[in-house]
């Protein structure tokens with residue numbers, strides 16, 4: 001884990017990936033943002049998520065997950081997020097991050113595209129500022145390094161309090177960010193759901 005981290009953080013923090021070149025069906029970051037906005041307008045909340053659930057850090061003290069119909073269907077067919085072994089092509093999952101004051105601080109997304117990144121389950125990873133400015137897009141090593149902890153769920157976590165990550169993991173990826181006290185409390189209440 002440690003060894004993967006150094007490399008992936010370095011790659012991830014570079015932001016816009018050049019991995020897009022030559023791949024025909026990959027949307028532009030702007031086109032993906034349009035898709036995300038449609039989910040936002042339709043309040044397309046991901047199954048098992050809810051509005052303003054507890055997030056891990058003060059930058060995402062509250063989160064809301066969204067999902068498009070392909071992803072919703074994958075979850076329904078499997079009987080829940082923890083039972084999904086493969087998401088359907090073009091599944092789109094989104095996490096809206098809100099600060100302690102419930103102001104939107106950022107949006108992350110993952111789009112399933114067949115043949116995009118076979119070694120890492122073909123997810124296009126993306127991060128945006130609240131106004132749609134692209135922060136990172138493509139095969140983002142840091143996103144993948146953490147989401148691979150739930151490889152058996154095809155890289156998609158169940159929202160808190162169903163699955164939680166230990167403080168040490170959050171600190172390894174985001175050393176400068178403060179934990180959300182409500183999340184730390186969840187960890188104490190539900191030690192059995194911590195992903196290893």
Ligand code: HEC
Pocket residue numbers: 055063064065093094095108109110125126127136140142143144146147155156157158159160164165169170173
């Ligand atoms: C340190 C671990 C970690 C890192 C790094 C990380 N995530 Fe996540 N992510 C999580 C956890 C845990 C959840 C579940 C919490 C929730 O749904 O609110 C999550 C949720 C999500 C979701 C909603 C779908 C799901 O898996 O529940 C998306 C989309 C997402 N992350 C995208 C990204 C992107 C894009 C990046 C990189 C810019 C990233 N994540 C970096 C841990 C991480």
